[in-house]
Amino acid sequence: MWSRIYALLIKEFLNLLKDKKSRFVLIGPPIFQLFVFGYAATYDLNQVPIAIYNEDTSIASRDLIAKFNGTPTFKEVLRISYHEQIAPALDNKDVLMVVHIGQHFSRDLLLAQHPAKVQILLDGRNSNTAQIALGYAQTVLSDFNIQWAKQHKLSLPPAKLEVRAWFNPNLESRWFIVPGIVGLLTLVVTVIVTALSVAREREQGTFDQLLVTPLSPLEILIGKAIPGLVIGVIESSFIILMAVLWFKVPLVGSLVPLYIGIILFVFAVIGIGLMISSLAVTQQQGLLGAFLFIVPAVILSGYATPIANMPPLVQDLTLINPLRYFLIILRGVFLEGLSVSQLLDQYWPMLLIGILNLGMAGWLFRRRMY
């Protein structure tokens, strides 16, 4: 039995690696996506274009403006000199935010009877970005307050937040996103490789040729599953290497809990790929089926939006998604340094999903042989 499976494996790898197109699928898109996601997908705001409308020409207002320009977050692209300019600047998305310093700003500051007001006008069309920009603006203003109070010997604000972000001290979103990409790309490559494997043979007519050999369906299934496992593990190892060496994401934990997670995850995903493969008659159907699975799996994984924010029913649905567990393992090992025993709760659901999926795939395989 094993010599036949071994022959199948050799054939499977040769078929994958000698074909220019399938070789490209294994190497090209993952590298491209790694760089696109690694660089482009970030929650951090940098160089947000802002406009400044300063009606109070004093040292205080110039100090405040200097503070806005001094952070890398904001970039003044427009100086507004009369009221009518505000609306078009926001409408045309020239700026995300307008900082309006009124005529009485320095007077109120110096008299210290009313709070001196600074108006912020935000483009709220993308609420997420607007929120983040507002947060940064508030930080700038509170810095200004403290500095002003110290300079003028005023009493400092009664209470102040002292923030320390654990695991990611500078709150760099890349540290959060890049480990997620390991899961995402491993998912995509493994599902596609396995989903196309049988469909390709059906299309070329070689599947019939396989079926008339003494190979049993189980042997064919194993022969199709192992290449997926090997390729999935190599793919994720490569991306982990890139995450650490290129994107400089710290790998705090050890490799053992990480690789247990990788193998279990790939195992679970192969079952899905083979199920798609046993149903698809052509490669096109296989590819469509793969994406029908991949897209919801990514959205319901916590890769981009936290699972805790989802409606309760959808949260329950994520429990059958292997990527959900794998992302927790990846982020846990990368940033927190979690150990095997701390991750057991993530391991066993993936193992269960994997066994069920492969069982289903085997059943479908037998049924769809003909």
Add this chain to the structure above:
Amino acid sequence: MSHSSAEAIFALELQAVNKQFSSGSRSVNALRSVSLTIDKGAVVGLVGPDGAGKTTLLRLTAGLLLPDTGTITVFGHNCTDQLADVHRLIGYMPQRFGLYEDLSVAENLKLYADLHGVSHSVREQRFQALMSMTGLAAFTERLAGQLSGGMKQKLGLACTLLSQPALLLLDEPSVGVDPVSRRELWSIIEHQVKANDMTVLLSTAYLDEAERCSDVILLDEGHILAHNSPAAFKQSMQGQSYRLSSPSLSNRNLQNKLSGQSDVIDAVIQGDKVRVISANKDLATLPLFNAEFEGIRIEATAPRLEDAFIALLRAQHPLTATQAISPNVKTTTVINDATVIKVEGVDRWFGNFQAVKKLNFSVNRGEIFGLLGANGAGKTTTFRMLCGLLPVSNGQLSVAGVDLSKAAAKARARIGYMSQKFSLYEHLSVLQNLNFFSSAYGLRNAQRKNRIQWALQQFELEAEKNTNSGDLPLGYKQRLAMACALMHEPEILFLDEPTSGVDPLARREFWNRTNQLAASGVTVLVTTHFMEEAEYCDRLLIMREGDILTSGTPAEIKQQVRSVDLPEPTMEDAFIQLVEAKIS
């Protein structure tokens, strides 16, 4: 436009056309200074071995490729710079016509009418004429994907004829089409030539089909080897065609013996005789007829077009010595009358459609058994059930003494299967394919090495062993597919349309090997649309609508249709008459 076409003398003229293809480091001269002219209203057949340049010539004429050098003119329009005019004049049907399988027959027609800009005023009338001519009128609402192979080809032809082209280009229109549908295709073509004054250029692997043409062009390796009328081709072979039979030797043995002789260009089995092409005019005086061939009966026969082609091609590609060596299959197998395939009351349902109805037959060891039938007669279904690729709905099926429903894997280890697609792993080299299939059949170590060596040598694949199988010429693919199916020395060999689209030379080579296998005790089950090939079988089974229409030896089947009008029916005559008799 009409002005210049009135002036043009020829429908098609090629002057010193060269075309080269290169893929990677290899380059192929598909056409080498080809010059030819085709008269208006002619039906010209393009024949030649695989890779001779037939498809390239058709595609160049259709304006889908540009020649490297030389000029091509269609009714006086140059194919290089007057492409739009040329496109209006021609209709081109490629090997796989692009029918939209999820559209109905009527929708496909409408789509092609739109694509060719057929005006609405004439459309309905043409649809009706074409539908009744092709016999598809009853199926206009059926999806194209659900038509049989023959019907698909007829629909493809109808779509090509919609624009009433002046020059019709057909690339192997009858590959995979049964003889009845093939005859119908030809009557459509002939009707178009007469009614609409159409000129036709078509390529074909069937030489009996080429005999219906007014002119035949034989291409070989990009050259025109001969261009003449079928009658002239046959005339050139006058007195060189004979039919032989021997009281002491079986046909297959007689053919084997004759094939080795130096003055024999070709020897094939034809019914109960062996047809021989002699290099000499006087066969009977040749020294080969010594004591060994005692009692042999020789009769002269009228030459066929095929005889001329084989003679011409053999002069270019002499038979090499190794091709005659027998593939040594298990010699331990005893040749006896034991039944190796037994089919008892086998049914197969697809939903509520009964594809195969209560089939009963058996095949004996060492027989070549032919399974014939029109497209959709249920022979593919039967075949797949016998190979264990499809379970039976009811009934008993035993192959090599093993009940397929109980021990399919055990039975599979004893059969070899070769499909019409020559299913090989395209990206794997010849050697890698052999390696894989030998291991899949459980061969190991020395035995595996020996069989691979045997395959490389017997099928002359040694020189190509590192070529990817996808890059091989069709004839080589066929050889490799057969080698893969024989790795484990099977007792039974299943061949599903093994010579579909393969040229006459490769076909002969293939049947040589098959005959030798049968002689060594291997049972061969074969499906084919080539009726001459049916003559090579020991016994035949003709299926119709899932039922057995008739069975028996080729001679018995031909006997059934023998009449005063048809004293010497061919297998094709017999097939068509029998199938049509049941319809009416």
